[in-house]
Amino acid sequence: MPFRSPYEQADIFCQKIYSKAKEEDKIPQSKPLVTLTFAQTLDAKISAAKNAKTKLSCEESMILTHHLRTIHDGILVGVGTILIDNPRLNEPSLLSTVNNPIPIILDTNLRIPTDAKILHYHKTDSAAKAPIVVCGPSNAHSQKKKEVEGCGARVICIDPSECDAEGRPLIPSILKALKSVGIKSVMVEGGANVIGSFLDCSASSGVPIVDVLIVTISPKIIGSRGTGASDQATLASHPSGLDLKDPVYEQFGTDIICASVLAP
Numbered sequence: 001m002p003f004r005s006p007y008e009q010a011d012i013f014c015q016k017i018y019s020k021a022k023e024e025d026k027i028p029q030s031k032p033l034v035t036l037t038f039a040q041t042l043d044a045k046i047s048a049a050k051n052a053k054t055k056l057s058c059e060e061s062m063i064l065t066h067h068l069r070t071i072h073d074g075i076l077v078g079v080g081t082i083l084i085d086n087p088r089l090n091e092p093s094l095l096s097t098v099n100n101p102i103p104i105i106l107d108t109n110l111r112i113p114t115d116a117k118i119l120h121y122h123k124t125d126s127a128a129k130a131p132i133v134v135c136g137p138s139n140a141h142s143q144k145k146k147e148v149e150g151c152g153a154r155v156i157c158i159d160p161s162e163c164d165a166e167g168r169p170l171i172p173s174i175l176k177a178l179k180s181v182g183i184k185s186v187m188v189e190g191g192a193n194v195i196g197s198f199l200d201c202s203a204s205s206g207v208p209i210v211d212v213l214i215v216t217i218s219p220k221i222i223g224s225r226g227t228g229a230s231d232q233a234t235l236a237s238h239p240s241g242l243d244l245k246d247p248v249y250e251q252f253g254t255d256i257i258c259a260s261v262l263a264p
């Protein structure tokens with residue numbers, strides 16, 4: 001095979017996967033295209049311990065993750081990831097040259113600290129975008145909402161009729177709200193609770209929720225103290241497991257990427 005840089009490899013890989021996703025042509029108008037993606041070890045852990053930030057991806061697979069971010073309008077994480085990792089969700093070396101996604105945070109009770117990097121990064125680099133925070137209805141007029149908006153973020157409060165028994169916004173309602181503000185594609189990065197919600201919703205819904213699944217598999221074993229990628233997914237509607245359709249495997253550096261365009 002001719003020499004390819006990891007940047008070229010990432011670009012060609014994404015073209016292959018997303019041309020396939022578009023061929024499926026089943027993405028409902030009411031929601032953005034959804035890519036669910038995360039990095040895990042051989043024993044399916046996404047972090048080394050509860051409340052830990054863990055580097056799993058090698059340099060080449062991280063380049064793929066950064067490339068994926070640039071081909072989506074939004075990049076979504078739960079507030080747990082903000083509290084533990086405090087990410088920027090932007091790649092400085094790619095800034096200014098490419099599209100940067102809008103960071104989106106699922107945060108029912110606005111627990112996000114007002115000094116979280118994600119709330120301020122857009123002010124220091126003009127190519128970075130201000131985040132969207134999706135919360136439950138009780139925050140509609142709260143002081144915290146004003147503080148988060150004061151940092152430049154857009155706060156979207158979901159109606160109580162579109163939240164679960166614990167008051168958390170339901171995934172289809174979150175996606176509908178994001179589409180209504182112009183987000184046509186969203187990359188869901190985690191953590192465990194958010195991965196669980198998207199997998200469960202996708203498996204139990206009659207219509208597709210997750211369109212593309214991309215998992216980075218790192219040659220590492222963490223053991224039982226780690227957080228499992230699917231620890232929070234019950235997959236009750238699929239007692240013998242969720243089958244991935246036509247999986248594509250490709251090596252990036254020392255990692256293997258598994259990608260699948262999901263069927264409804």
Ligand SMILES: NC(=O)C1=CN([C@@H]2O[C@H](COP(=O)(O)OP(=O)(O)OC[C@H]3O[C@@H](n4cnc5c(N)ncnc54)[C@H](OP(=O)(O)O)[C@@H]3O)[C@@H](O)[C@H]2O)C=CC1
Nearest residue numbers: 038039046047078079080081106108190191192193194197
């Ligand atoms: N290896 C990888 O690729 C990645 C690893 N991680 C790791 O994952 C771990 C964090 O995972 P976790 O603590 O589960 O945090 P999450 O990022 O999954 O955030 C979970 C929180 O999001 C809020 N939330 C709001 N709406 C929803 C919804 N519909 N479904 C699920 N959650 C919702 C909930 O808080 P509330 O009820 O208050 O709204 C919930 O507790 C960290 O260790 C981090 O390093 C994270 C991303 C990628």
Ligand SMILES: Nc1nc(O)c(N)c(N[C@@H]2O[C@H](COP(=O)(O)O)[C@@H](O)[C@H]2O)n1
Nearest residue numbers: 039054055056057065085087088089189
């Ligand atoms: N793809 C991937 N590989 C890993 O090893 C990871 N730890 C993660 N984590 C995700 O990336 C975020 C950090 O991104 P920035 O450094 O701020 O750009 C982290 O919060 C997780 O969402 N992903």
